[in-house]
Amino acid sequence: MTIHTPGRRLMHDVPLKFVQKRVSGGGGRSVNAGLSLTSMIDFLVVTVVFLLMTFSASGETPVSKGVNLPKAENTLDMIDAPIVAVSGSQVMVDGAPGGNTRAIEDAKRMQRIDDLFNILKSKRELWKTTHPGKEFPAVVVLQVDQDVQAIVVKSVFQTAAFAGYPNVSFMVNSIPKSVHAP
Amino acid sequence: MGGVNVDSGGKGGRRSLDSEINMIPMIDFLMVTIAFLLITAVWSHMARMNADAQVPGPPRPTEDIQNIPPEKQLHIEMRSTEKFVLIWKQSGTVISTIDVPRKDVISMEGATRVVRFPDLAAKVSSEWTTVGAHRDASDKKFDQAILHTDNETPYGAIIGVIDAVYQIHRPLQLGAKVDSVPAFNMTFSVN
Numbered sequence: 126m127t128i129h130t131p132g133r134r135l136m137h138d139v140p141l142k143f144v145q146k147r148v149s150g151g152g153g154r155s156v157n158a159g160l161s162l163t164s165m166i167d168f169l170v171v172t173v174v175f176l177l178m179t180f181s182a183s184g185e186t187p188v189s190k191g192v193n194l195p196k197a198e199n200t201l202d203m204i205d206a207p208i209v210a211v212s213g214s215q216v217m218v219d220g221a222p223g224g225n226t227r228a229i230e231d232a233k234r235m236q237r238i239d240d241l242f243n244i245l246k247s248k249r250e251l252w253k254t255t256h257p258g259k260e261f262p263a264v265v266v267l268q269v270d271q272d273v274q275a276i277v278v279k280s281v282f283q284t285a286a287f288a289g290y291p292n293v294s295f296m297v298n299s300i301p302k303s304v305h306a307p
Numbered sequence: 308m309g310g311v312n313v314d315s316g317g318k319g320g321r322r323s324l325d326s327e328i329n330m331i332p333m334i335d336f337l338m339v340t341i342a343f344l345l346i347t348a349v350w351s352h353m354a355r356m357n358a359d360a361q362v363p364g365p366p367r368p369t370e371d372i373q374n375i376p377p378e379k380q381l382h383i384e385m386r387s388t389e390k391f392v393l394i395w396k397q398s399g400t401v402i403s404t405i406d407v408p409r410k411d412v413i414s415m416e417g418a419t420r421v422v423r424f425p426d427l428a429a430k431v432s433s434e435w436t437t438v439g440a441h442r443d444a445s446d447k448k449f450d451q452a453i454l455h456t457d458n459e460t461p462y463g464a465i466i467g468v469i470d471a472v473y474q475i476h477r478p479l480q481l482g483a484k485v486d487s488v489p490a491f492n493m494t495f496s497v498n
Contacts, residue, residue, distance in 0.1 A: 173341055177344065195421070195463040195467075197354070197473075198470055199470055200354030234458075271461065279458070291360045295358060296355050297353075298353065298419065300416055
């Protein structure tokens with residue numbers, strides 16, 4: 126078949142460059158991109174499974190403002206118990222004011238914190254009223270700033286014990302175990 | 308959008324076992340679930356460490372006090388910045404006393420200063436291995452460690468000592484299962 130020179134064409138002056146680009150594969154990438162549905166669903170399902178496994182139904186244990194908790198490796202899971210927070214010189218029981226420790230810091234000797242004692246004692250009596258026949262767990266969780274002096278911790282500890290809570294748990298931030306454990 | 312197939316060719320008028328899932332509500336559901344779980348996720352890891360107080364318990368008239376053999380207890384004295392003193396006592400009698408040089412290993416975990424006492428943990432571990440009374444997996448009782456501190460010790464250091472003592476683990480048989488549990492019960496002395 127012989128090759129001829131092209132003759133006159135209709136709309137010869139219209140450049141139609143976008144058609145040329147598309148046909149030749151040149152120019153910029155398309156704004157639209159394809160997404161593999163299978164991979165996307167796999168990713169979503171894996172994310173849902175991971176989040177469900179790490180989900181805590183009990184919610185977050187509130188930490189009082191200004192309390193910088195110490196960190197520890199060998200810890201237990203949190204339990205549902207009254208939380209006594211010591212921040213600065215303020216004592217809070219489940220978020221409500223429960224006395225202060227200024228007198229202990231000034232006198233530098235152990236003292237019973239009367240407000241804390243009364244609140245814990247009434248909580249204990251309330252628990253016994255609402256759970257007749259059950260053994261009282263006698264656990265209180267201490268949420269204490271890491272820079273608080275031992276004399277304050279001892280005073281709070283002793284007050285809690287005298288109010289009927291001899292089993293004390295210290296709240297800490299859990300960190301992974303280091304390799305040099307004995 | 309796409310669909311999961313699905314060969315819908317049921318035979319003889321019976322309903323097919325395969326069915327189509329509409330992708331749009333399914334992806335919407337997954338997205339909403341992820342959003343809910345992300346919003347309600349707890350990223351801080353709060354935990355606790357046990358310590359009981361040395362206070363008189365309730366009266367137990369049924370227990371015969373005379374027949375309870377006195378237990379050995381490990382007293383950890385933390386009253387000096389130079390050393391710890393480990394004292395094994397049995398019903399008030401000192402069995403042995405060991406000085407452990409105090410070396411605070413301080414590291415920063417985020418903004419929090421973490422104090423560790425690896426030397427103390429190693430010494431308590433070796434002491435427990437030789438003197439501890441409840442080492443057998445079938446023994447349901449635990450050895451008792453009592454921490455004594457001075458009044459100025461910061462709370463972070465107290466937690467460091469309790470953490471060091473709780474590093475020592477022993478096997479405990481519960482039915483057919485053997486768990487690894489802390490070797491000591493910890494008591495925080497207010498004296």
